[in-house]
Amino acid sequence: MNILLAEDDKKLGKLVKYMLEKKGGYHVDWVENGEDALDYARGSAYDVLLLDWMMPLMNGVDVCKRLRGDNYGQAIVLLTAKDSLQDKIFGLDAGADDYLTKPFEIDELLARLRVLARRNFAPRKSDSVTFGPFTFNRTSRQLSRNGSEIQLSPREYQLLDFFLQNIGNVLTRESILDRIWGLGSDVSYKNVDVTVKMLRDKLDDPGAEPAIHSIRGVGYRFEMDA
Template sequence: MNILLAEDDLQLGELVEYMLKKKGGYKVDWVMEGEDAYDYANASYYDILILDWMMPNGDGVSVCRRLRSRQYSGAILMLTAKDSVEDRISGLDAGADDYLVKPFEIDELLARLRALSRRNYAPILEEQLFIHEMKLNRLSQTISNNGEEVQLSPREFQLLDLLAQNKGQVLPREVILDRIWGFDADVSMKAIDATIKLLRKKLDIIGQQELLQSIRGVGYKVES
């Protein structure tokens, strides 16, 4: 199960990340600011988001509300030190599926995650996706246009599919590296550049070389 943990308390964040990996066997991405949580949630699929109520650059409630306004359908668990009924209602009304009051036991957090995971939040991805005249086939991992079809490598497909799911939105290079290779992988940003170069050559074959845009100093996007 893939989990995004957004918690700005360094000691608590380290503990929760460690225990989720060790006791739950989960894959965990940990961020410490609300804006990062929003960007990560939009850039990839997570089974569950764990959002701290109070964070710099966007509190958990506002991040939750922004995600739901964009029809984000994933499970969201709110961590909060606020224990009043009004605060709980505020978090749930913002779109949270559950909440856990600090301080909490790790075993209770794991139990709540298991309960949330039993619900089916997984988005249904269409087998074929059309971007302008280009067709992306997720089953065969090919792209085609005007009768011309090109096979993508697994990395090329993962990268293009990630950008396609977020078309019109600039994805930072750091987010791309994490989503495709993982921050723990022994690769550099040059891996992104090499994959982008190969992908552009294949897009050029089907006349879609302008589809993939570079945003200098930031990252890449696919035109909407």
């Protein structure tokens, strides 16, 4: 099971990551703020997100709302010291599947993860996608061409994943900006165009048909033979 842990308390985050990996045998990525949690959740295939309610840049409830607004189908658990019934209702109404009050025992968290694993959540995206001479692995966050690794920035990685989920469809600049940066971020469509160009340069071969097509005045379309 792949887990994303978003917790700004360094001591607690380190402990939870260690115990989940040691006792549960899970793979755990750990981030310390809400914006990173949103980026990681959108850019990688996780079975469960563990989101601290109160963390910098974006709280766990807002991360949850944003993901559910994107039709994110994987399990989300809120971790928080807020323990009133109204707080629990608020968190669950935001789209969380479970709610665990701090302080908690690791064994209880492991038990809840086992329950979530048995539920029928939306199918995970395939960990590995092959197109043309390329292999894109979501788990390792790697792209390779004929076995040779191509270095991608985090934004390029997210952009390629977004394109691969929408092969043949036109993606507007607005939809790309929202998916990669968030509409509330202080970036422009120029950032989108620059990131697309950098990714295109890494994918295209001279003289070959480009994978990313510009749709004038609208956005981009990704096309490549499997």
